[in-house]
Amino acid sequence: MHIPDGYLGPQTYAALDAAIIPIWAIAGAKVKKALKAKQVPLLALGAAFSFVIMMFNVPVIGGSTGHAVGATLIAILLGPWAAAIAVSIALVIQALVFGDGGITAIGANCLNMAVIMPFVGFYLYRLVAGDAPSPRRRIAASGIAAYVAIVVSAIAAGIEFGLQPLLAHTASGQALYAPYPLSVAVPAMAIEHLLFFGFLEAAVTMGIVAALARRDSALLQMRPASRPMRWLWAGLAGLLLLTPIGALAPGTAWGEWGADELKSLLGYVPSGLQKVGSTWTAVIPDYAPAFIRNPLVGYLVAAVLGAALVVGVAWLLGRLLSGRNDERPDPPQETTAR
Amino acid sequence: MIPALAHIGDSHPRRRVRARSLARRTADTIGGAVSEVMLNDDLASSPGLMQALDPRIKLASILLFAVTASFVHSLPVLAALIVSTAGLAYVSNVSVASFARKVAGSAGFFALLLAAPSVTAWITPGPVLVPLGPASVTLPGLVVATRLIARVVAGAGFGLLVIWTTRWSDVLRALTALGMPDLVVATLAMTQKQIMSLLRTIENMHLARESRMLSAGTARENRGWVVDRMAFVAQRSMKTADEVYDAMLARGFAGRMPSLVELHTRSADWTWLASALVLSALFLLVDRMVFPV
Numbered sequence: 001m002h003i004p005d006g007y008l009g010p011q012t013y014a015a016l017d018a019a020i021i022p023i024w025a026i027a028g029a030k031v032k033k034a035l036k037a038k039q040v041p042l043l044a045l046g047a048a049f050s051f052v053i054m055m056f057n058v059p060v061i062g063g064s065t066g067h068a069v070g071a072t073l074i075a076i077l078l079g080p081w082a083a084a085i086a087v088s089i090a091l092v093i094q095a096l097v098f099g100d101g102g103i104t105a106i107g108a109n110c111l112n113m114a115v116i117m118p119f120v121g122f123y124l125y126r127l128v129a130g131d132a133p134s135p136r137r138r139i140a141a142s143g144i145a146a147y148v149a150i151v152v153s154a155i156a157a158g159i160e161f162g163l164q165p166l167l168a169h170t171a172s173g174q175a176l177y178a179p180y181p182l183s184v185a186v187p188a189m190a191i192e193h194l195l196f197f198g199f200l201e202a203a204v205t206m207g208i209v210a211a212l213a214r215r216d217s218a219l220l221q222m223r224p225a226s227r228p229m230r231w232l233w234a235g236l237a238g239l240l241l242l243t244p245i246g247a248l249a250p251g252t253a254w255g256e257w258g259a260d261e262l263k264s265l266l267g268y269v270p271s272g273l274q275k276v277g278s279t280w281t282a283v284i285p286d287y288a289p290a291f292i293r294n295p296l297v298g299y300l301v302a303a304v305l306g307a308a309l310v311v312g313v314a315w316l317l318g319r320l321l322s323g324r325n326d327e328r329p330d331p332p333q334e335t336t337a338r
Numbered sequence: 339m340i341p342a343l344a345h346i347g348d349s350h351p352r353r354r355v356r357a358r359s360l361a362r363r364t365a366d367t368i369g370g371a372v373s374e375v376m377l378n379d380d381l382a383s384s385p386g387l388m389q390a391l392d393p394r395i396k397l398a399s400i401l402l403f404a405v406t407a408s409f410v411h412s413l414p415v416l417a418a419l420i421v422s423t424a425g426l427a428y429v430s431n432v433s434v435a436s437f438a439r440k441v442a443g444s445a446g447f448f449a450l451l452l453a454a455p456s457v458t459a460w461i462t463p464g465p466v467l468v469p470l471g472p473a474s475v476t477l478p479g480l481v482v483a484t485r486l487i488a489r490v491v492a493g494a495g496f497g498l499l500v501i502w503t504t505r506w507s508d509v510l511r512a513l514t515a516l517g518m519p520d521l522v523v524a525t526l527a528m529t530q531k532q533i534m535s536l537l538r539t540i541e542n543m544h545l546a547r548e549s550r551m552l553s554a555g556t557a558r559e560n561r562g563w564v565v566d567r568m569a570f571v572a573q574r575s576m577k578t579a580d581e582v583y584d585a586m587l588a589r590g591f592a593g594r595m596p597s598l599v600e601l602h603t604r605s606a607d608w609t610w611l612a613s614a615l616v617l618s619a620l621f622l623l624v625d626r627m628v629f630p631v
Contacts, residue, residue: 005493207565
């Protein structure tokens with residue numbers, strides 16, 4: 001997911017480089033307040049761990065190997081703000097020492113992997129795990145959080161790639177940077193992470209959380225979340241408000257054509273597809289609620305309804321896991337960050 | 339050479355590829371990364387044009403070139419930028435062949451894979467060169483893909499110049515001199531040291547496992563072992579942080595970091611920066627005036 005130089009145009013990388021600086025400043029102030037002078041070795045070791053976790057080859061399908069990013073795990077261990085700094089430091093060192101990720105794209109890479117991933121992962125973990133989780137619920141929560149966080153982060157990278165043909169092209173429409181439109185870049189990034197890397201990230205995170213729960217459960221003590229939970233809702237609201245960007249993408253994502261589009265592409269609709277296609281009618285087809293005429297507002301409303309459904313299912317899942325578990329919860333919560 | 343890295347010098351690595359276990363492969367990867375950093379520092383300490391420059395000026399000029407490459411759209415000017423990265427490598431006593439291999443083998447290869455679908459009519463419609471149905475290769479598609487690959491290669495070349503001609507300690511000095519807070523620079527410095535220490539630990543873990551194993555083990559066993567070792571490293575990282583902080587306190591740390599040695603620029607540094615500015619302006623001027631897209 002490390003974006004090298006050359007894929008993003010100056011408008012994008014300059015905006016993202018500028019956006020990451022205040023985030024680092026806020027993260028620095030938050031971490032300094034919580035950790036005081038102890039922050040230097042803790043952040044350094046957190047960053048070093050963030051770096052080396054990517055060096056572990058994990059066996060996957062067919063004898064090949066992959067690696068995890070670990071940002072959700074670091075957020076669980078250090079808290080999201082400290083994780084934002086630690087993963088950012090690891091990414092800067094990867095770019096400047098190992099040439100992994102571009103110099104101009106440092107802002108984009110840090111936003112995707114050091115901000116979006118730990119924040120989404122941490123708050124989803126808190127949401128699913130609850131305040132005093134049992135070990136089993138904590139492990140399940142870490143897996144769900146890691147899976148969703150890496151997928152959201154990949155989608156963010158896909159949006160950054162997909163915006164390039166819209167932002168920079170020649171008079172004849174040729175892309176000047178990453179050439180794939182939103183309708184290709186976002187599904188491409190999302191699908192590979194939904195089907196493969198998300199599961200790898202979840203498995204590694206769950207495995208480490210389970211091992212840490214056995215070895216040293218103090219490392220997994222819950223951080224205060226009453227105030228930060230507001231940030232989760234604020235972030236979710238912000239993302240929802242950005243969803244109409246998806247409506248800017250022309251055409252339909254590859255492979256997601258409806259019967260009408262297939263007919264115009266192929267000249268006919270395959271009979272099997274026609275038969276199966278009519279068995280289920282979506283409640284809100286094409287993310288366009290029938291009762292709203294404006295397509296952008298309809299897209300936004302569909303996103304709000306979808307997010308509410310996901311949050312509801314996650315909450316129910318958390319309650320279910322909590323109810324099933326008979327193991328004792330952890331000792332009283334830690335009130336200050338490590 | 340560090341004993342743990344001795345296997346890197348294996349003169350017949352290919353013959354062993356099929357027999358290498360996961361532990362050995364990972365140990366080799368990590369050993370390679372550690373030795374690469376050590377070699378980079380050696381290279382950055384050798385005499386050469388880029389090595390002689392003040393690190394602040396060097397970082398500023400390379401960033402200027404990388405930004406220039408991102409603004410250039412024409413293929414001839416992008417090609418000139420790539421040639422100039424090779425030229426800078428040459429005058430910095432860096433083997434141009436190694437430099438080209440490294441740039442082409444990493445950034446170039448992945449850019450090629452990523453850019454390949456954009457040559458088709460599906461992504462970039464236009465006059466067809468090779469008719470293959472929906473996957474027909476188009477002329478504008480070829481231009482788009484070549485431009486993307488050329489820009490990525492130029493950017494990677496400038497990035498590699500920083501890595502191969504600047505010691506990490508000089509990067510930190512430059513960041514301090516450019517106004518980066520001391521605590522951030524100290525954290526970066528400590529992180530790099532801890533990365534090397536943890537990498538050696540992980541490499542030794544893998545070598546130790548390989549020496550104890552009679553077979554390569556199943557994927558499931560290996561996964562379980564890898565995840566358990568990751569947890570060990572996480573635990574060790576957090577504990578080491580406490581120990582390092584205790585050591586800092588014992589040595590009189592009171593919350594302030596001493597500044598690193600001050601840097602002094604020479605007239606040659608400013609001449610280089612002025613040349614970089616003129617060259618960048620020239621590249622952009624030629625791109626916009628001679629080869630407009």
